[in-house]
Amino acid sequence: MTFYEKELNRIRSIVYSSEEQVKTVIGIRNYIKNNCEANLNLDLLSNIQLVSKYHLLRLFKKYYGITPKQYLIDTRIEKSKEHLINGMSVTETCFAVGFESLGSFSTLFKTKTGKSPSEYQKEQLSRSKINLEFSTLEDS
């Protein structure tokens, strides 16, 4: 066993000593991931895992370093990228991934990716077109 593995085992026994807590937070994260387009809130999540919402919030932050809300937003933004690449309109994408206002979706998207949803879409679509043109160029 390497020194690294020994260190990991030592850290594991301290940081991840509660299997139950680990199981709970993994369950919550998976639920958010699989239902990110739904209207999720802490009450709902705490009912699913049968823990109080403040405890849930604290646990999630402890094990993932971000709040459930931040994780939800990141997951929605990632999913919205897929929709945009597949040609879905910005408005449709916004509602498909669970945001309720176009303004807040566009602002969040820009903060997270550096581009507005429409700029992102234009860039991705022109990129696939360029790739196509280049591959025909190479073929001929």
Add this chain to the structure above:
Amino acid sequence: MKVTLISIPVRDQEKALNFYTEKLGFIKKRDLPLEGGNRWLTLVSPEWQDGPELLLEPAPNHFEPSKVFQDALMEAGYPYTQFDVDDVEAEYQRLLKLDVDFSVKPTEMGTVKFAVFNDTCGNNIQIVETL
């Protein structure tokens, strides 16, 4: 300021380029000649081509402390850096078939699963999946 570059020290840039593209699946983004046969050589993830670039840097050949540090990490089994994957087990199986040597098999640790392999260029590299 923006984070756009991650540097990995390698003993042989050409060998590293082959390993990181052919086995790991990265794509070459920039390759320009510098002095003395050294190159500014960067790679990106195929699914995130405007994401951070991975610089394969020949530092251990030119700066002794870099070599010492790299050797010490290798000996202790410490990963130089880590990459995210969707499925550690699947990636482990895929890389095993390509004769990649793992020092840590897929292992769960709390909310992550990880494995560690040898990049054949002087580093241990960790792959991680968040559970």
